[in-house]
Amino acid sequence: MTAQKNQFSEVPFSTTIDKVGVEERISRFQTRSIKGPSKIQGLFMVLSMIDLTTLEGKDTPNKVRQMCYKAQHLHDVYDGLPTVAAVCVYPSMVNVAREVLKDSPIKIASVSTAFPSGQAPFEVKKIDTQFAIDAGADEIDMVISRGKFLAGEHEFVFDEIAAIKEICGSKRLKVILETGELATLDQVRRASDIAIHAGADFIKTSTGKIQPAATMQVTFTMLMAIRDHFDRTGKMVGMKPAGGISTSKLALHNLVMVNEILGEAWLTNEWFRFGASSLANDVLMQYMKQVTGKYQSADYFTID
């Protein structure tokens, strides 16, 4: 990825979005039949796409250690399960995660740029990002300045993302739009276009701190932005819905949507992630039900 730097003026003005039509389209993804081998494959993919997340003020090093262990050992009583794609923590916890994960293929994603509000001076955001990278983060999940975006200062938002991407270098940058604060799908689309053109490797719906988070409507809108970018430039951008996806069913509906909008090339954790804290265990329960025929209670799955 040695693309030359884009200019803000190159961000395209995309088509408008009709919410009623979006909802109608989404209802079609929800009626595809996913069962048997198709469900097993789907759930396996979901597990491998999870960014196991803890982003609490009350996080302790020990909680992060436990989560990192769980990330590598989802359910050891059954062989052949994948690991999650990554763990996602605050910058201050990245070194703890690195100690546990060492050179494991599981990535360490760190939120940054004064997550979740983004209300900090630009210099602080840069330091925040550099700190996370120095501590061993593989991926950076930044937030955009929603205040500036809503005030119409789109170029400011673009420049901020571009500057953070510069700090990231080859580390992959996920740009959190916090769609719950953007109010309309047209705004979500505009923010997606800006993030993609400013250098985002992934676009991500939410911090998980604001409701609504990753609704299918906003994920759909962002996937269309990725699709259009790909059709125009041939470049793939990843997608990460985060927040509110806690059941297997909803996760599978999201996968159907990715499959039908972007195609199978995106059905890998290189290009699609779920940001979630409680999704993994629900998927494990459903997965075990599919492969063993037995439906076990939540007590048989470790919480972290």
Next chain:
Amino acid sequence: MTDSNNKWEYAPSLEGTKHIQLKDKYDLFIDGKWVKPSSNKYFDSINPANEEKLAEIAWASESDVDLAVKAARKAYVEVWSVMKPSERAKYIFRIARLMQEHARELAVIETLDGGKPIRESRDIDVPLACNHFFYYAGWADKLQDAFPHRNIQSLGVAGQIIPWNFPLLMAAWKIAPALAAGNTVVLKPAESTSLTALKLAEIIEASGLPAGVVNIITGHGDTGAAIVNHPDIDKIAFTGSTAVGKLIQKAVAGTAKKVSLELGGKSANIVLEDAPIDQAVEGIVNGIFFNQGHVCCAGSRLYVQESIADELVRKLKQRMQSLYVGNPLDKNTDIGAINSKEQLETIEKYVKIGINEGAEMFQVACEIPGKGFYFRPTIFTNVAQSSVISQEEIFGPVLTVQTFRTIDEVIQKANNSPYGLAAGVWSDKGSRIFNLTSKLRAGVIWANTYNKFDPASPFGGYKESGFGREGGLHGLEAYLK
């Protein structure tokens, strides 16, 4: 990175057929009883998805039609016209509820007999048919409120002839308002799709509706002609082709029969440059591929503003790739089977004409089942207004695409058709939508959506698309003096 092994196939999910009850042979439902046809002739009804025989259907002759009309007249004079309207309402409500109870069975039979995807018969046809009965049941005892300052009188016996594209739904569109207004009915379903109308007859039988109020007789064109020409029928309601509609119009000229005709269409779907393109693409897909394009109001002529045409057509082709064509009973199927061999041949004939006319064809490269009648979703670009394929109704999953530069131009082109049933307009700007909708000569116009139906909304056409309205209060008025 783009060539990966992440192929993810959905699970085939066939709707079960064990719960449905189909007889091997169906007689005529006349005067509350199942009667053998006087000719003793039967014809086969087949499943267009696999060409297997489903049942034998009675072929009613002129004398059977006469029997049905006599039963309907007797029921009209002695029972239905003198019954308290609130009592009539109860019967209609009861039919609606029984239909809901049998919804799953009706949906499966509709799909087996007609080839439409189970997703559509389950989510659209059957619920909408039930809702028509509910809606008109509510009006039965409020006719005086619906039409104030009028002496409300029913017409008498209605002869109703319906098409094969929405068999049960069309039966509901016809029967429910007729009964609510106090008329009795002789209804003939299309020969290729009689089964759900016959199931409806069983439901009506179970509802305890007085004998003769609804008579359902089956047969081919000659049976329909016998209904149209019967002297003791007060009203003919027909939905079907414009060619047959013209014959009916001629046949009833000079008689006292009232007529309403809902005929063909070649409806324009117009996308302006400020439209929400991705949703417009979805609307175009729903407009032309819904029910395999066997929809009289299908948005079969697409007009796209020049500045967005390339992008829109590219996106449309992309979207078409994710349509599932196949077994109509599979819940994943988006596009099912073509209703009959004849219709498939008609579609193939038009596609050949399109190619010969020099239009550019795009078809989805999907696999289709070896047996049964299927046709791949097809669009033609580079089409002229004067092309046969953009003038004549194809009644299949075939779309013609033309571009336009100015609003005046598209209004002219959209109206430049012998038909005038429906139209669609896509724009982000309300003022542009209202400007267009007031100038398009079509009975139904959708804005930023397509193929949406509701019992409360009137439906019908201009010009060769017919006259008279069905649905809503307009639909009720068609059955009153």
